[in-house]
Amino acid sequence: EEIMKEVLVNNRDRWDMVLIPAGEFPMGTDDQRDDCAPRHNVYLDAFYIDRYEVTNAQYYEFLEYIKNTGDHSKCHKNEPAGKNHTPREWEDNYYDNPDFPVARIDWYDAYAYAAWAGKRLPTEAEWEKAARGPKGNNFPWGDLWLPEKCNIGEEPKPVGSYEEGKSPYGCYDMAGSVAEWVADWYDPYYYQSSPSTNPQGPEGDIRRVIRGGSRFGRGFLLRATTRKSEQPNVHNQAVGFRCAKSPS
Numbered sequence: 001e002e003i004m005k006e007v008l009v010n011n012r013d014r015w016d017m018v019l020i021p022a023g024e025f026p027m028g029t030d031d032q033r034d035d036c037a038p039r040h041n042v043y044l045d046a047f048y049i050d051r052y053e054v055t056n057a058q059y060y061e062f063l064e065y066i067k068n069t070g071d072h073s074k075c076h077k078n079e080p081a082g083k084n085h086t087p088r089e090w091e092d093n094y095y096d097n098p099d100f101p102v103a104r105i106d107w108y109d110a111y112a113y114a115a116w117a118g119k120r121l122p123t124e125a126e127w128e129k130a131a132r133g134p135k136g137n138n139f140p141w142g143d144l145w146l147p148e149k150c151n152i153g154e155e156p157k158p159v160g161s162y163e164e165g166k167s168p169y170g171c172y173d174m175a176g177s178v179a180e181w182v183a184d185w186y187d188p189y190y191y192q193s194s195p196s197t198n199p200q201g202p203e204g205d206i207r208r209v210i211r212g213g214s215r216f217g218r219g220f221l222l223r224a225t226t227r228k229s230e231q232p233n234v235h236n237q238a239v240g241f242r243c244a245k246s247p248s
Contacts, residue, residue, distance in 0.1 A: 007057040007098040015058065017048040017245065018170050025129045026136035028191050029225040035188035036225045042125050043197045049122055049130045050242035052159040052172050054113065057098035062113045074115035079108035080233055088235040099158035101178045101240040107208045107232035110181040110241040121183040122244035125199050127211045131224040133168030138223050140167035140174045150176030151215045175222040178240035179214040186229035207231055214238035
């Protein structure tokens, strides 16, 4: 607890957000799986997104709030009853490192943290624009697969460890590290009919979208266009999240 509290004091200014300007970007691709196609231009209003994935220390502060207040007023209305938002295996040594990205949290945990922090989960389109940039890179750093620019392998590392792997907008770890929950429901055919302006995702009730490949992936699995999905109540050691916010 003392380590977490010290890091929260010293690092709070570091955990900032970056402004993604309004404009078009190319979303999706035609040379991957069908659920990534077609490549199409999407216009997004300006938004903010976290520079880094949410860390163990940041999530610890949220858990302390929930534990001390019992306030679930900002949690999703459909979250399972009795949730206290503690990650699976919270006693594992992984969570002793305050700068590791929090993992083993489900979609409802990510939603609740974002709302508590005065933010929200990014849409799938927002996440992809922040990762690819206005020109539509295959990977945050460019079009070629360069494994040295991201955290892949068995060993976790602190957020922001790969300076040369950041996106054109300055977002870190959008490939490797942990994959990330976003706001949208998943539909493999959504891109075929999605709006060209500020898409919010399809209606649904089964699986939520996960973007960005984790440290357990390789190659095309870490492309910024790759789409994955999971039931929102599933906890996975390869999945974390970052938050977004609309300009006031």
